[in-house]
Amino acid sequence: MNNCESEEIVEAANIAISNLLPTKSRSLYDIAYNRFKKWCAEKNVQVYSDNVLLAYFSENVKNYKSSTLWAQYSMVKTGDGYQAKKSKILTKSEIDRFLSSADDKEFLMIKVGLILGIAGACRTYELVNLTVDDTEAVGSSLIVKIPNTKTKIPRIFVVTDVGNMLELFRKYLSLRPPNVKHKRLFLYYKAGKCSSQPVGKNTMGKIPSVVASYLKLPDVACYTGHCLRRSSARLLADTGVDITTIKRHAGWKSTTVAEVLVGTTTSAITKTVNVSENNIPSNINFENCTNVTFNLNVNK
Numbered sequence: 001m002n003n004c005e006s007e008e009i010v011e012a013a014n015i016a017i018s019n020l021l022p023t024k025s026r027s028l029y030d031i032a033y034n035r036f037k038k039w040c041a042e043k044n045v046q047v048y049s050d051n052v053l054l055a056y057f058s059e060n061v062k063n064y065k066s067s068t069l070w071a072q073y074s075m076v077k078t079g080d081g082y083q084a085k086k087s088k089i090l091t092k093s094e095i096d097r098f099l100s101s102a103d104d105k106e107f108l109m110i111k112v113g114l115i116l117g118i119a120g121a122c123r124t125y126e127l128v129n130l131t132v133d134d135t136e137a138v139g140s141s142l143i144v145k146i147p148n149t150k151t152k153i154p155r156i157f158v159v160t161d162v163g164n165m166l167e168l169f170r171k172y173l174s175l176r177p178p179n180v181k182h183k184r185l186f187l188y189y190k191a192g193k194c195s196s197q198p199v200g201k202n203t204m205g206k207i208p209s210v211v212a213s214y215l216k217l218p219d220v221a222c223y224t225g226h227c228l229r230r231s232s233a234r235l236l237a238d239t240g241v242d243i244t245t246i247k248r249h250a251g252w253k254s255t256t257v258a259e260v261l262v263g264t265t266t267s268a269i270t271k272t273v274n275v276s277e278n279n280i281p282s283n284i285n286f287e288n289c290t291n292v293t294f295n296l297n298v299n300k
Helices: 003-020 023-042 050-060 066-077 092-101 104-120 124-128 165-174 201-205 207-214 227-237 243-250 255-262
Strands: 135-138 141-146 155-160 187-190 193-198 270-276 293-299
Touching: 023 050, 023 066, 050 066, 092 104, 092 207, 104 124, 104 141, 104 155, 104 165, 104 187, 104 207, 104 227, 124 201, 135 165, 141 165, 155 165, 201 207, 207 227, 227 243
Parallel strands: 270 293
Antiparallel strands: 135 141, 141 155, 187 193
């Protein structure tokens, strides 16, 4: 299982575990987690990760039975401060700044990967497996198909001609060598030239960190391969759409997973009002609602 997929599962699982814990068990979890935090403070550890957990339990392996260690491990991982490689998000202004200022001679492939990854909320392996046959230029738009997804449901998204996005895509595609024997879209790029070697998952997964490094953003290592997917969903959420639209865009089935990874909560509220000739309300007040649907049942 890759990091992009595991993050979605881990986040949802941690929420479920937190909500299901009885009060007595929760106190035991808090004790285990606070003990771990104290150890981290003594070691001057600022970020909790799997490697930190490994070091922590390596020191305690002689003090506990194996079954106890597993129990302690589970308790610590559900703590509020532990996050399993949760990626940071790129903002629209940061994306625009990179696309407009980074040199194409060095960063053209990164730019195209960033554009498609954000536009389609793509997982790393989806970008890696894209072929030239999966893209089609139609007028001033680019239609991209993702045939092989985690949920087995193909996705289609459109890249519109905003700024110079399509120009960057066409420029990159024009550099494709004529003797390439495969159809993979992303080819290794250096000094303004493409080779016939396809880009692998490790290089593709580093696109967000390369962008963050260029922009001199803090915590570059926190911009993992999942950044493109989370950033895409968050940018869409910021436009005010409902959670159903976000789930459809990213191919998520779970509302909880979508809300956690986007970092916001979007709720759809339906209000039914029965209106008759003798009972017509003078006003109906709705507060703190988004995506409100009015169903008026007029009874004669």
